[in-house]
Amino acid sequence: PLLHGAFGRALLASLCAHDSKIHKLLNLGFKQFLSELSSYEKITGKVGITARYNNDFINAMCRDNYVATGAVAFQRRLRTSVLKHVKYPNKTIYETLELLYKRWLELSKVESLSSEELSSFRNYAGLLATSFGVFLSIDSSLQDFFPYLAEVKDRVAEHADYFIAKQCQWLNNEDLLTRENSKDIVSTELHPLSFKLLFNNLKKRVDGLEDCDLTEPENELQFILLEQVIVILRTILERDDEVGVLIIVSLQLLDLIEQVIRIVERMPHESSKYYKAVIHLSKMLRSFEHSESNVCIAGYLLIKNKWLRMVMQWFEATIFKEFDFENLSKPHREMDLKRRDIDYLYIDTSIESSKALAYLTKNLVLEAPQAISQNELQRSRAVVFGNYFNVLLKGLEKSTAIEKFPPALRHKVGLLNENITYCLTNLLNSNVDVGLHYALPIGYSNNKNIKVAFLKVFVNIISNYDVQDTQLVERKNEAIERLTMQALRDPKLIWMATRVCPANDIDSLASSLLSVYELKNASHVIVAELVKDEIQRATRYMDILRRNSCATRALSMFSRLKGNKYLLSTLKPVIEEIIATGETFEVEKMDADDPESERNVQLFTKYLSTLIDSIVNSVDSFPPEFFFLCQTIFGCVESKLPGYGKIAVGSFIFLRFFCPALVSPDSENVVDVVTVKEKRSFILLAKVVQNIANGSVGSIKWPLLQSKMD
Numbered sequence: 001p002l003l004h005g006a007f008g009r010a011l012l013a014s015l016c017a018h019d020s021k022i023h024k025l026l027n028l029g030f031k032q033f034l035s036e037l038s039s040y041e042k043i044t045g046k047v048g049i050t051a052r053y054n055n056d057f058i059n060a061m062c063r064d065n066y067v068a069t070g071a072v073a074f075q076r077r078l079r080t081s082v083l084k085h086v087k088y089p090n091k092t093i094y095e096t097l098e099l100l101y102k103r104w105l106e107l108s109k110v111e112s113l114s115s116e117e118l119s120s121f122r123n124y125a126g127l128l129a130t131s132f133g134v135f136l137s138i139d140s141s142l143q144d145f146f147p148y149l150a151e152v153k154d155r156v157a158e159h160a161d162y163f164i165a166k167q168c169q170w171l172n173n174e175d176l177l178t179r180e181n182s183k184d185i186v187s188t189e190l191h192p193l194s195f196k197l198l199f200n201n202l203k204k205r206v207d208g209l210e211d212c213d214l215t216e217p218e219n220e221l222q223f224i225l226l227e228q229v230i231v232i233l234r235t236i237l238e239r240d241d242e243v244g245v246l247i248i249v250s251l252q253l254l255d256l257i258e259q260v261i262r263i264v265e266r267m268p269h270e271s272s273k274y275y276k277a278v279i280h281l282s283k284m285l286r287s288f289e290h291s292e293s294n295v296c297i298a299g300y301l302l303i304k305n306k307w308l309r310m311v312m313q314w315f316e317a318t319i320f321k322e323f324d325f326e327n328l329s330k331p332h333r334e335m336d337l338k339r340r341d342i343d344y345l346y347i348d349t350s351i352e353s354s355k356a357l358a359y360l361t362k363n364l365v366l367e368a369p370q371a372i373s374q375n376e377l378q379r380s381r382a383v384v385f386g387n388y389f390n391v392l393l394k395g396l397e398k399s400t401a402i403e404k405f406p407p408a409l410r411h412k413v414g415l416l417n418e419n420i421t422y423c424l425t426n427l428l429n430s431n432v433d434v435g436l437h438y439a440l441p442i443g444y445s446n447n448k449n450i451k452v453a454f455l456k457v458f459v460n461i462i463s464n465y466d467v468q469d470t471q472l473v474e475r476k477n478e479a480i481e482r483l484t485m486q487a488l489r490d491p492k493l494i495w496m497a498t499r500v501c502p503a504n505d506i507d508s509l510a511s512s513l514l515s516v517y518e519l520k521n522a523s524h525v526i527v528a529e530l531v532k533d534e535i536q537r538a539t540r541y542m543d544i545l546r547r548n549s550c551a552t553r554a555l556s557m558f559s560r561l562k563g564n565k566y567l568l569s570t571l572k573p574v575i576e577e578i579i580a581t582g583e584t585f586e587v588e589k590m591d592a593d594d595p596e597s598e599r600n601v602q603l604f605t606k607y608l609s610t611l612i613d614s615i616v617n618s619v620d621s622f623p624p625e626f627f628f629l630c631q632t633i634f635g636c637v638e639s640k641l642p643g644y645g646k647i648a649v650g651s652f653i654f655l656r657f658f659c660p661a662l663v664s665p666d667s668e669n670v671v672d673v674v675t676v677k678e679k680r681s682f683i684l685l686a687k688v689v690q691n692i693a694n695g696s697v698g699s700i701k702w703p704l705l706q707s708k709m710d
Contacts, residue, residue: 008092016123030061057085082130132160133191172225187235192245199252234284282352305367315353354419361426491529498550510554541644584677650693662686
């Protein structure tokens with residue numbers, strides 16, 4: 001091992017050399033090193049132990065074609081091989097990194113470097129960028145093989161953070177080569193496990209742009225920094241790193257993107273720099289197509305709809321600009337170059353934003369304002385679809401008039417037309433139910449080009465609809481099935497989802513959970529798990545099942561789902577008797593001196609007794625799922641807050657089940673219509689029943705009932 005360590009360090013350190021002769025010697029050296037490792041296995045009988053020396057990387061370095069393409073190509077292939085094959089943070093790599101980092105640090109402080117030193121400085125940085133992340137793994141099992149990791153991990157992280165911070169600092173250096181090298185280092189060469197450090201440092205740089213007018217000439221370097229950051233994010237999204245790495249930093253990534261977008265949108269929209277930034281952002285958003293599954297936004301409809309609205313505004317802002325065709329048709333010497341550049345900028349912005357739209361509209365169900373009925377929701381979706389459709393249609397009309405554009409621009413306009421056609425196809429494919437109403441009349445357009453373009457759209461829809469729809473449904477069902485079963489095995493997933501759910505989405509989440517698990521005949525199980533979590537988080541008995549949470553909403557919905565027949569058999573006779581006889585009453589707001597007080601008290605007492613008797617005598621009809629939930633609630637509360645189990649069960653049965661139906665029997669479909677006086681009588685009964693269940697009848701201070709309670 002000592003010989004292997006020394007030999008390995010020498011080989012690894014020599015990889016930074018910029019001399020092709022050394023590269024050839026390294027090839028021979030790695031072959032010999034691999035032979036030594038094989039011999040070590042045979043002699044000791046420890047088969048597989050040399051894998052910790054990253055044999056795949058050593059094998060790659062032994063290939064003869066590695067050194068046949070020159071020094072620069074050698075370094076590029078080297079960095080790719082490190083990222084791909086170096087998995088084990090052995091001590092040989094650590095000691096080599098320490099040596100290289102020390103040398104890099106020394107050169108970073110030198111004001112003027114020779115050509116040879118610049119090459120070495122760049123090579124050191126490349127190898128450091130690709131290797132630091134190997135030591136930042138969150139896999140705790142690695143310490144079993146490399147015990148020294150516990151001692152050096154923080155030191156490596158500190159070095160990596162400083163190294164990345166310096167690269168981020170140089171992103172807008174006045175020297176073009178310096179900033180381009182730094183951009184390449186952190187975007188294409190940096191190990192993915194170092195992305196967390198990178199995003200932290202990029203955010204610090206972006207924070208400095210918040211209050212800066214990037215359109216001012218004196219802030220040119222700050223605008224360059226903005227462009228560099230967007231390009232870095234785009235490049236990272238287009239990388240083919242190991243699946244699952246980006247998910248670790250997905251929240252940081254999305255937050256950084258949102259911050260960059262805000263900064264760009266604050267720029268004056270008449271500035272050419274604004275449109276340059278929009279072009280970069282459009283390319284970056286489109287790059288999510290490559291990595292959306294790794295970032296876990298494939299089904300994140302909320303953020304995709306948000307991006308769609310924003311990109312559509314960019315597209316609309318440029319597609320309707322009036323171009324100076326006369327100027328664009330002139331010879332170069334006679335052309336107004338400033339005006340030409342502006343027109344080209346608008347066209348390029350339209351093209352890139354349309355490419356982003358083509359990605360964002362794929363399999364995207366449009367977000368519509370909240371509605372209280374299916375018909376209203378359909379109308380809202382139709383309005384949203386119509387807004388997007390009309391913008392794209394106008395863009396299609398403009399891009400189909402290709403003969404108006406000078407020959408030099410027709411290729412660009414053709415691309416624009418193709419992208420808009422893709423957008424319309426995707427939009428209609430995902431929203432056929434509301435889209436065809438807008439699309440079909442286009443077949444009667446007087447413009448032949450428009451007809452042809454929409455014929456392509458309809459052919460695409462007809463060709464792909466059944467296949468895409470079937471595949472989408474299958475993938476959706478498979479995903480729901482996996483999530484459903486996993487949540488039953490590990491209810492913490494559901495708990496965490498309900499805890500982070502926004503207040504205005506609680507009802508939707510509770511309804512969705514019940515619908516999904518009812519198909520599995522397991523809705524009572526998932527409601528019980530939600531209730532357990534709710535009880536464990538309560539600090540006082542008064543809070544149990546009384547907050548407006550996902551658990552209590554699911555409990556109420558489940559009660560209506562499983563207890564409707566029981567509710568009708570128990571409450572309906574009492575409620576119908578009050579309605580049929582017209583015997584309404586008031587006992588809360590009536591004075592004891594009122595001549596009608598005695599009659600009201602008698603009626604109230606009569607129907608309260610009838611109601612309680614009906615509930616008590618209905619035990620045999622009590623839904624079995626309710627018994628299960630009552631047992632769960634009682635057991636959990638008694639273990640958490642002894643002595644309050646029965647009160648908690650009463651909160652479920654009365655507060656979440658009987659009383660809502662008693663207060664609004666028409667809303668719960670117990671009866672069709674109730675008058676104001678009848679509703680008032682039902683409310684009074686509900687109040688007293690709830691206080692009885694809570695064990696707090698004494699808190700009722702209604703003068704007419706004082707004698708009865710005494």
